[in-house]
Amino acid sequence: MSAASPPAALAGRSAAPRRSRLRRAAVPYLLLAPALLTFGVFKAYPVVESLLLSFTTGSGAATRDAGLANYRRLLDDPLFWTALSNTGEILVIQVPLMLGLALLMAVGINSALVRWRTVWRLGVFMPSVTGLVATGVIFAYLLKTDDGAVNRVLNAVGLPSVDWLGQPVWARMAVVVVLTWHYTGYNAVIYLAGLQSIPRELYEAAMVDGAGPIRRFTSVTVPALRPVLLFTVVLSTIGTLQLFDEPYVLTGGGPDNATLTVSMYLYQNGFRYYDFGYASAVAYALTLLVTVLGAVQMRLMGERDK
Amino acid sequence: MTSPSDTSKSDTPRSGTPRSEAAGRVNPLGKLRGWPLTFLLAGVTGLSIAPFYWLVVSSTRKDTEVFDWPPKLLPGGSLGENLSHLEQKIGLLRVVGNSLLVAGVQTLGALVVALLAGYAFAKFRFRGRTLLFALLFSTLVVPEQVMLVPLFKMMTNFGLLDTYQALILPGLCVPFAVFLMRQSLSSLPDELLDAARVDGAGEFRVLFSVVVPVMRPVLAALSIFLFLGSWNQFVWPLIALRSPGMHTLPVALATLHGNKSNTDYGAILSGTALSTLPMMVLFLVLQRQFISGLLAGATKG
Numbered sequence: 001m002s003a004a005s006p007p008a009a010l011a012g013r014s015a016a017p018r019r020s021r022l023r024r025a026a027v028p029y030l031l032l033a034p035a036l037l038t039f040g041v042f043k044a045y046p047v048v049e050s051l052l053l054s055f056t057t058g059s060g061a062a063t064r065d066a067g068l069a070n071y072r073r074l075l076d077d078p079l080f081w082t083a084l085s086n087t088g089e090i091l092v093i094q095v096p097l098m099l100g101l102a103l104l105m106a107v108g109i110n111s112a113l114v115r116w117r118t119v120w121r122l123g124v125f126m127p128s129v130t131g132l133v134a135t136g137v138i139f140a141y142l143l144k145t146d147d148g149a150v151n152r153v154l155n156a157v158g159l160p161s162v163d164w165l166g167q168p169v170w171a172r173m174a175v176v177v178v179l180t181w182h183y184t185g186y187n188a189v190i191y192l193a194g195l196q197s198i199p200r201e202l203y204e205a206a207m208v209d210g211a212g213p214i215r216r217f218t219s220v221t222v223p224a225l226r227p228v229l230l231f232t233v234v235l236s237t238i239g240t241l242q243l244f245d246e247p248y249v250l251t252g253g254g255p256d257n258a259t260l261t262v263s264m265y266l267y268q269n270g271f272r273y274y275d276f277g278y279a280s281a282v283a284y285a286l287t288l289l290v291t292v293l294g295a296v297q298m299r300l301m302g303e304r305d306k
Numbered sequence: 307m308t309s310p311s312d313t314s315k316s317d318t319p320r321s322g323t324p325r326s327e328a329a330g331r332v333n334p335l336g337k338l339r340g341w342p343l344t345f346l347l348a349g350v351t352g353l354s355i356a357p358f359y360w361l362v363v364s365s366t367r368k369d370t371e372v373f374d375w376p377p378k379l380l381p382g383g384s385l386g387e388n389l390s391h392l393e394q395k396i397g398l399l400r401v402v403g404n405s406l407l408v409a410g411v412q413t414l415g416a417l418v419v420a421l422l423a424g425y426a427f428a429k430f431r432f433r434g435r436t437l438l439f440a441l442l443f444s445t446l447v448v449p450e451q452v453m454l455v456p457l458f459k460m461m462t463n464f465g466l467l468d469t470y471q472a473l474i475l476p477g478l479c480v481p482f483a484v485f486l487m488r489q490s491l492s493s494l495p496d497e498l499l500d501a502a503r504v505d506g507a508g509e510f511r512v513l514f515s516v517v518v519p520v521m522r523p524v525l526a527a528l529s530i531f532l533f534l535g536s537w538n539q540f541v542w543p544l545i546a547l548r549s550p551g552m553h554t555l556p557v558a559l560a561t562l563h564g565n566k567s568n569t570d571y572g573a574i575l576s577g578t579a580l581s582t583l584p585m586m587v588l589f590l591v592l593q594r595q596f597i598s599g600l601l602a603g604a605t606k607g
Contacts, residue, residue, distance in 0.1 A: 009456035028430035035423035046456035074309040113340030123351030131538035133556035134578045147373035226586045
């Protein structure tokens with residue numbers, strides 16, 4: 001290129017922009033490379049591999065095709081249905097309870113009448129910063145039947161002790177209590193952010209129309225919060241369906257499988273019995289459940305919007 | 307709905323109050339009506355905080371005092387003793403070090419991955435952009451549990467079971483973090499970037515000397531969010547780790563707790579406090595970033 005003949009110089013001049021244009025075109029792909037690589041290897045591949053595994057049985061070199069056998073086994077597996085109904089019971093009681101409380105808390109904290117609002121906001125949010133294992137350990141002691149603090153308090157106000165971790169129904173309630181303690185404040189703060197974005201004029205207009213506090217709550221607050229409500233309902237439902245850490249630490253799935261959840265059952269099959277095929281089938285059953293329930297909720301709550 | 311929370315609606319003025327006064331003033335009747343609600347919220351906050359307080363007190367008390375009734379109300383002087391018991395049982399220092407290392411590296415890695423990818427999605431038009439973005443998000447509906455078995459098999463094949471890499475690698479791509487970075491970066495004016503480009507800065511120069519400084523608050527919020535998630539992660543470490551020397555704090559605590567022959571409650575609770583307190587302190591100091599990090603998904607919903 002050192003020869004300064006006119007054509008060479010021309011070529012050199014046009015090659016430089018082209019090269020830089022090429023380099024520019026490569027920039028976004030370079031930027032995306034780390035994400036795509038880690039995503040492909042540690043997310044996309046496992047998702048596909050898991051689906052394929054769910055149609056196999058045996059392990060290692062002895063892995064063989066099983067068709068739909070794992071899924072058929074799932075339908076006839078009483079323990080799977082136990083896990084499913086435990087998870088369902090916890091879900092149906094816990095999610096409405098928690099979100100109802102969270103909404104009341106948010107409305108309360110949002111009120112201009114209340115003093116030291118920042119303190120309450122901070123205080124109720126704190127549990128959600130705690131790790132789930134830590135939460136499980138704390139409550140395992142607080143809920144001890146003989147000398148746990150919760151029963152001591154119940155006794156002090158004249159109520160009998162509850163065998164929180166020893167009775168099937170109460171053990172599930174213990175999980176509900178722990179989940180509610182852990183996540184209510186988080187949801188309340190989400191609602192609070194939603195409440196603060198509702199224009200004051202809407203309330204003023206409702207008052208001009210003679211709407212009382214309850215009417216304003218149902219006709220202004222709830223409709224305005226609908227997108228946020230939808231978000232929390234879907235998120236809590238998905239989270240509860242995947243419940244693992246809390247019952248693992250709190251009850252270990254007992255007593256008598258009363259708090260065995262779908263995720264725990266998956267874990268048992270996969271990593272206690274190393275039945276990868278069956279565990280993968282449980283995983284995909286869970287995925288199906290999450291997707292269908294999420295879609296149904298979005299459909300139901302989204303439609304009322306119109 | 308006749309609970310005291312109804313009074314909250316009276317933050318809008320009583321009828322007859324001129325609109326201009328609505329902003330901050332509260333009339334005397336409202337002032338009185340505020341107290342029951344304040345007390346109620348104090349009660350709720352008390353319930354939220356009481357378990358922590360019990361944890362702090364118990365972890366500083368002798369093992370035998372944990373279940374005393376009436377409960378001890380003030381911290382005692384046995385924290386050191388409890389922690390040294392825990393060091394003997396689980397190798398506390400090593401375990402905390404493991405947790406810090408994994409959470410630190412994972413946070414930093416995920417932050418860089420998300421920043422780069424978010425920047426590409428927000429500021430570049432390129433072939434396959436929509437498709438790649440959709441692909442990244444399709445896995446958000448897939449529960450994490452689906453990946454456990456394949457990840458376990460993969461780590462076994464790579465010979466990475468029971469290593470730090472096994473814990474760190476799967477957490478490097480966090481689709482939610484990419485999404486958040488893209489959202490925040492889209493609002494960054496293109497003029498800012500073009501000005502730097504005109505000055506002859508290369509694309510990576512632009513990113514690190516123009517974009518990163520501007521994005522510092524978002525990066526801070528995101529890194530807290532990522533660190534919290536990594537510090538508390540449990541299922542995958544439980545599966546991927548074998549030797550107690552590799553355990554992270556949650557795994558070590560859950561294992562010790564699950565061992566019914568261990569009855570040293572003081573030791574476990576001091577470890578639990580130790581796993582919780584850094585987060586508490588971080589939260590109280592950086593509450594704004596904390597809450598905005600955790601709420602980032604909600605406000606976009």
